Amino acid sequence: MNTTLLLQRIFDGIATGAIYAAVAVALVLIFKATTLINFAQGEMAMFGAFITYAFAVQSDNGFLNIFLGPANENIGDISFRRIWVSAVLAMIGSGIIAIVVERMLIRPFDPDDHLPVVLITLGLFLVINAVAGEIWNFEPRAMPALFPDGRLDVAGARLFYDTIGIILVLALMLGGLFVILGKTKMGLAFRAVSSNVESARLVGVRTGRVLGFGWFLASAIGTLGAVLVAPRLSLQPIMMGLVLIYALAAASIGGLDSLGGAALGGLIIGLTNSVAVQYLANVEAFKFVQAAPLILSIIAMLATLWFRPSGLFGTKRVERV
Amino acid sequence: MTIAEEESDTSRPTGDIMLSVSGLNASYGAVTVLRGLSLEVPRGEVVVVLGANGAGKTTTLRAICNMVTCSGEVILDGANIARSNTADIVNRGVAHVPQGRGTFPELSVKDNLLVGAYTRTDNEVNDDIDRWFTKYPVLGERSNQAAGSLSGGEQQMLAVSRALMSRPKVLLLDEPSLGLAPIIIEDLFNTFKQINEEEGTTMLVVEQNANLALDIATKGYVLEAGEIVLEGVASDLQNDPAVQEAYLGA
Numbered sequence: 001m002n003t004t005l006l007l008q009r010i011f012d013g014i015a016t017g018a019i020y021a022a023v024a025v026a027l028v029l030i031f032k033a034t035t036l037i038n039f040a041q042g043e044m045a046m047f048g049a050f051i052t053y054a055f056a057v058q059s060d061n062g063f064l065n066i067f068l069g070p071a072n073e074n075i076g077d078i079s080f081r082r083i084w085v086s087a088v089l090a091m092i093g094s095g096i097i098a099i100v101v102e103r104m105l106i107r108p109f110d111p112d113d114h115l116p117v118v119l120i121t122l123g124l125f126l127v128i129n130a131v132a133g134e135i136w137n138f139e140p141r142a143m144p145a146l147f148p149d150g151r152l153d154v155a156g157a158r159l160f161y162d163t164i165g166i167i168l169v170l171a172l173m174l175g176g177l178f179v180i181l182g183k184t185k186m187g188l189a190f191r192a193v194s195s196n197v198e199s200a201r202l203v204g205v206r207t208g209r210v211l212g213f214g215w216f217l218a219s220a221i222g223t224l225g226a227v228l229v230a231p232r233l234s235l236q237p238i239m240m241g242l243v244l245i246y247a248l249a250a251a252s253i254g255g256l257d258s259l260g261g262a263a264l265g266g267l268i269i270g271l272t273n274s275v276a277v278q279y280l281a282n283v284e285a286f287k288f289v290q291a292a293p294l295i296l297s298i299i300a301m302l303a304t305l306w307f308r309p310s311g312l313f314g315t316k317r318v319e320r321v
Numbered sequence: 322m323t324i325a326e327e328e329s330d331t332s333r334p335t336g337d338i339m340l341s342v343s344g345l346n347a348s349y350g351a352v353t354v355l356r357g358l359s360l361e362v363p364r365g366e367v368v369v370v371l372g373a374n375g376a377g378k379t380t381t382l383r384a385i386c387n388m389v390t391c392s393g394e395v396i397l398d399g400a401n402i403a404r405s406n407t408a409d410i411v412n413r414g415v416a417h418v419p420q421g422r423g424t425f426p427e428l429s430v431k432d433n434l435l436v437g438a439y440t441r442t443d444n445e446v447n448d449d450i451d452r453w454f455t456k457y458p459v460l461g462e463r464s465n466q467a468a469g470s471l472s473g474g475e476q477q478m479l480a481v482s483r484a485l486m487s488r489p490k491v492l493l494l495d496e497p498s499l500g501l502a503p504i505i506i507e508d509l510f511n512t513f514k515q516i517n518e519e520e521g522t523t524m525l526v527v528e529q530n531a532n533l534a535l536d537i538a539t540k541g542y543v544l545e546a547g548e549i550v551l552e553g554v555a556s557d558l559q560n561d562p563a564v565q566e567a568y569l570g571a
Binding site: 185188189191192194195196198199200201202203204205206315 | 406408416487
């Protein structure tokens with residue numbers, strides 16, 4: 001076996017896996033807050049990536065430039081400061097959009113009746129996609145680079161700065177998320193609401209605010225994932241379709257209510273895609289994998305759920321009376 | 322708390338009544354559960370509401386916390402709290418241990434207590450946690466363990482400790498004996514009595530287990546089909562033939 005090739009595939013797998021992990025973590029956050037799968041998560045993230053683009057590339061406003069740094073018509077010459085400040089603004093902006101969506105479209109409905117809410121998130125998927133297409137059209141666009149161009153050579157395999165950057169940024173994001181949820185009062189309230197809404201209300205938690213907080217975090221994290229993936233996939237309204245499916249598989253593998261599980265699930269899916277597809281496609285019986293790499297992720301998900309219906313780290317609810 | 326003060330100025334003198342409920346109606350959809358229920362809980366005392374399944378015991382407590390559609394008057398320490406937001410009611414000093422414990426199973430024992438102090442802004446929260454850990458060493462030993470891993474009796478102790486973490490004026494207990502072994506129930510009621518005596522916590526307990534509940538109470542009400550049909554001093558109720566037949570199995 002060619003170790004350089006294997007290493008190369010592992011690097012690629014971890015980087016794409018980290019992006020699936022980000023979207024999977026966003027899905028899990030909303031699942032923990034509201035016990036529903038937000039099928040619009042990918043589209044909300046895509047919209048956030050477009051907001052980043054709008055700030056970084058499409059605006060040249062004297063006031064904004066104070067924060068963003070100078071505008072530049074050539075995408076390749078846009079400063080890292082400008083793209084990153086734009087990304088942070090977009091994370092906040094998409095978080096605020098998510099708060100409004102939760103308040104106006106999700107909360108009015110009975111949370112125990114899942115079907116209407118799921119249909120609403122599917123509707124949101126279509127609406128956000130159409131709105132993005134209306135504003136920015138459906139042509140793929142180049143997204144400014146987020147990390148310096150260049151690479152390290154590790155045993156002959158190319159480790160791009162971009163790959164290292166993606167992994168570092170998402171590891172930091174995950175660490176920050178654990179600190180927010182584990183150490184802050186709002187984080188404690190969030191965990192309480194996701195464990196037992198009624199009791200949370202009975203200790204004086206304003207559950208509505210906590211739900212808004214969860215949606216804000218999820219949307220901001222999803223946007224970060226989309227911004228990181230945009231330079232690879234090209235910025236376009238359909239960019240997150242497949243990513244969402246991989247992220248759903250990742251969240252199911254990790255356990256829908258486990259943030260760490262979702263992150264690990266993302267890496268499993270990323271590595272499966274990258275490593276297994278490469279090697280299986282050379283085996284005659286698995287030739288079909290090359291045509292439909294998605295199938296491996298689905299098989300990985302089904303295999304996990306077959307043995308562990310609540311995923312690797314999901315909670316099996318046991319009520320003691 | 323200015324609203325509370327204004328309201329307490331205009332309302333009638335409450336004397337030593339901590340919680341007073343009058344003309345309480347509650348319904349789930351078209352089904353009426355409470356019909357003009359009234360009761361009073363004197364400061365520092367334990368009051369018990371007895372009733373069979375479906376009499377409206379749980380609904381009474383839920384109505385006090387505005388967690389069910391209801392009308393009527395709920396006065397806490399002189400202030401009208403009826404139809405306030407549940408979080409505000411908790412903030413004003415009502416702690417509610419719901420039926421089935423209502424602990425947070427995925428959270429650690431310590432986090433359960435911390436979240437119980439959610440409405441507090443003082444810096445004695447950790448002292449209070451230590452106090453409960455000393456009082457109930459089993460909670461202290463398992464402070465980092467998920468609450469869901471505790472036994473039923475331990476969870477009930479945790480639920481009560483958590484409720485007291487908010488330093489409430491009144492503690493509402495919804496059938497604390499449900500699903501527990503008799504010997505554990507006895508321990509539990511002794512603990513309630515102890516808390517009442519040591520902390521001076523006012524309690525409103527709804528129960529089917531009449532004997533133990535009346536033992537620690539000063540006053541009792543009997544609830545049937547959403548109405549109070551009998552009230553009196555706890556010891557009198559214990560000797561009342563009708564109560565004995567219906568709730569004491571005599």
